[in-house]
Amino acid sequence: MAKYAGNDNLKKHAVYVYSEDQLGYKFSDTHPFNQKRLTLTTDLLRKMKALSNEDIVPPRIATDEELLLAHDARYIDIVKKASNGEVTAAQTESFGIGTDDTPIFPNMHEASARLVGGTLTAVDYVMENKASHALNLGGGLHHGFRGRASGFCVYNDSSVAIKYIQEKYNARVLYIDTDAHHGDGVQWSFYEDPNVCTISIHETGRYLFPGTGNVSERGSGQGYGTSFNLPIDAFTEDDSFLELYSTAFREIAAFFKPDVIISQNGADAHYFDPLTHLYGTMKIYHEIPKLAHQLAHEFCDGKWIAVGGGGYDIWRVVPRAWSLLWMEMNDMELPQDALPSEWLAHWQKESPVPLIPTWMDPDNLYEAIPRKAEITEKNKQVLDKALYSIRSH
Amino acid sequence: MIVEQMMNKNVLTLNPSNTIKEAVSILREKKIRHIPIVNEQGKVVGVVTDRDIKEAAPSNLLDGQNQELVETPLKEIMTKNPVLGHPLDFVEEVATIFYDQQIGCLPIVSGGKLVGIVTETDLLYKYIELTGAHQPGSQIEVRVPNKAGILFEVSKVFHDHHANVLSVLVYPDLQHESNKILVFRVQTMNPLEIIEDIRKEGFDVLWPNMPGMTT
Numbered sequence: 001m002a003k004y005a006g007n008d009n010l011k012k013h014a015v016y017v018y019s020e021d022q023l024g025y026k027f028s029d030t031h032p033f034n035q036k037r038l039t040l041t042t043d044l045l046r047k048m049k050a051l052s053n054e055d056i057v058p059p060r061i062a063t064d065e066e067l068l069l070a071h072d073a074r075y076i077d078i079v080k081k082a083s084n085g086e087v088t089a090a091q092t093e094s095f096g097i098g099t100d101d102t103p104i105f106p107n108m109h110e111a112s113a114r115l116v117g118g119t120l121t122a123v124d125y126v127m128e129n130k131a132s133h134a135l136n137l138g139g140g141l142h143h144g145f146r147g148r149a150s151g152f153c154v155y156n157d158s159s160v161a162i163k164y165i166q167e168k169y170n171a172r173v174l175y176i177d178t179d180a181h182h183g184d185g186v187q188w189s190f191y192e193d194p195n196v197c198t199i200s201i202h203e204t205g206r207y208l209f210p211g212t213g214n215v216s217e218r219g220s221g222q223g224y225g226t227s228f229n230l231p232i233d234a235f236t237e238d239d240s241f242l243e244l245y246s247t248a249f250r251e252i253a254a255f256f257k258p259d260v261i262i263s264q265n266g267a268d269a270h271y272f273d274p275l276t277h278l279y280g281t282m283k284i285y286h287e288i289p290k291l292a293h294q295l296a297h298e299f300c301d302g303k304w305i306a307v308g309g310g311g312y313d314i315w316r317v318v319p320r321a322w323s324l325l326w327m328e329m330n331d332m333e334l335p336q337d338a339l340p341s342e343w344l345a346h347w348q349k350e351s352p353v354p355l356i357p358t359w360m361d362p363d364n365l366y367e368a369i370p371r372k373a374e375i376t377e378k379n380k381q382v383l384d385k386a387l388y389s390i391r392s393h
Numbered sequence: 394m395i396v397e398q399m400m401n402k403n404v405l406t407l408n409p410s411n412t413i414k415e416a417v418s419i420l421r422e423k424k425i426r427h428i429p430i431v432n433e434q435g436k437v438v439g440v441v442t443d444r445d446i447k448e449a450a451p452s453n454l455l456d457g458q459n460q461e462l463v464e465t466p467l468k469e470i471m472t473k474n475p476v477l478g479h480p481l482d483f484v485e486e487v488a489t490i491f492y493d494q495q496i497g498c499l500p501i502v503s504g505g506k507l508v509g510i511v512t513e514t515d516l517l518y519k520y521i522e523l524t525g526a527h528q529p530g531s532q533i534e535v536r537v538p539n540k541a542g543i544l545f546e547v548s549k550v551f552h553d554h555h556a557n558v559l560s561v562l563v564y565p566d567l568q569h570e571s572n573k574i575l576v577f578r579v580q581t582m583n584p585l586e587i588i589e590d591i592r593k594e595g596f597d598v599l600w601p602n603m604p605g606m607t608t
Contacts, residue, residue, distance in 0.1 A: 032583050093557075099556075099557070099580070099581070100554055100555050100556055100581055100583070101580075101581050101582050101583060143529065150529050150580075151529060152582060152583075181582070184529060205526070205532070206601075207531065207532045207533070207534075207600060207601055208531065208532075209529060209530065209531040209581070209582040209584075210528075210530060210582070211525075211526055211528075211529065211530055211531070211532060211578065212529065234601040274585060275582070275583060275585065277601040
């Protein structure tokens, strides 16, 4: 019957949740968190002919009821008041807003709730089988706490989305976070929940924000053993990063057997990123989505929701990294050669730094790191410690 | 901070005539390592630790062998007249006592009665809180000359940037005696401008350096 066949055809391969409204999440012109990244990425994908209008769905705004799944009513109230200019920074500071990191800006409640809504839109597409995969690059605000903003994040879209998946679809969620900063907000939201597994690979808290994410943070109570942390050294570089990521992600997925994978794709582990010191190159952004994609098919019947996250070199790193994510999601062959010259010509005018003209980074991006073998060895120990509890001995 | 603000008030105790077997079962069940021994008047007369037990008895203690041994009363193996603390002692003193006496717990006594206990683990946790490492923040280490007024000059930068300082520690600089290392945990994800301004003030900020290159 035609109508049944038609239903099947309606299922999209992947959706790209985006609208220009997402750019409204803007602290100031000089703040490192800059959603112009979304414009740059979307434009690059269009010029690659990898993204068409049919792929794009607009984000909705999360309702208060949805925000309450992972946030306190008092906190939401304060954000709304700040949003309308009804309170001063002095009154909101204890909620983490009105600070240098997370300043108050007009309509911050709506803008923040829209980023959450985008991730919920992505969730509904995937969980209702309208698409196999969905991407919301405006999401990934993994530092947001239940009652407090932190590290550029007001509401935590992943925390809300995971609770939403649990309530509405009753599914087991595996959350994997490759942002260079620890995914603390999401981890603490589900620290005692055995049906949500969080993995975060990040630069050690020795100097870097937020300082948490030690191997020993494994969850508590019923949730003990479903939080995994891989704190890696500054100057880790590609190979060691990928060794830990691939081994841990694969083994943990096999152990936890999720129904759906949410990946947080902060693109701030790159050598160029001003805030971090991991010295990754584009190679990791080729490999990270490949494995997430593969494991989603292996364990979750393809169900994969990807969100953005950090990424503070918005010109040279983020557009390339996030484009690769979308192309991988759509089974496109990942490009290695030159970026579209039109894109380069258009954006070079605005960019304060020379753009990288190719998908991969040039060789010898930086000088060789002394003591590479020791850093690799130390990271390997972190990996073994993190996976100790799920390996047979 | 004083001891009564951090001591554990729910203390499990035994008396001198309880047996090794009873002590072992409490240590295992409650996952603790120290048991104060009190007499009928509630006075602390000893302490039994997991180590006392290991020294007194072989490891197959509970396997039904050495029946006689496991029935040994604790008064025969306990550390008698243990070092005691008071609720108004300073926490810093407790740390010194642990270090000097090489012990791992301090029963806290007031009015002749046991009112609490402080262990190495409690102290270590207080130290973690002290460093601010349990709250989201960036760590910034600054090498400064060891003289008056410097902390003010550095912390002025945090004030100017409206950055909340979670903790401050002052370490000796092992390489240069005329310096100190100030360690701040600051509630910000973007410390770059702060670091730049501290450097402008003429101080040396220690930040991830190429491994192998000492600062």
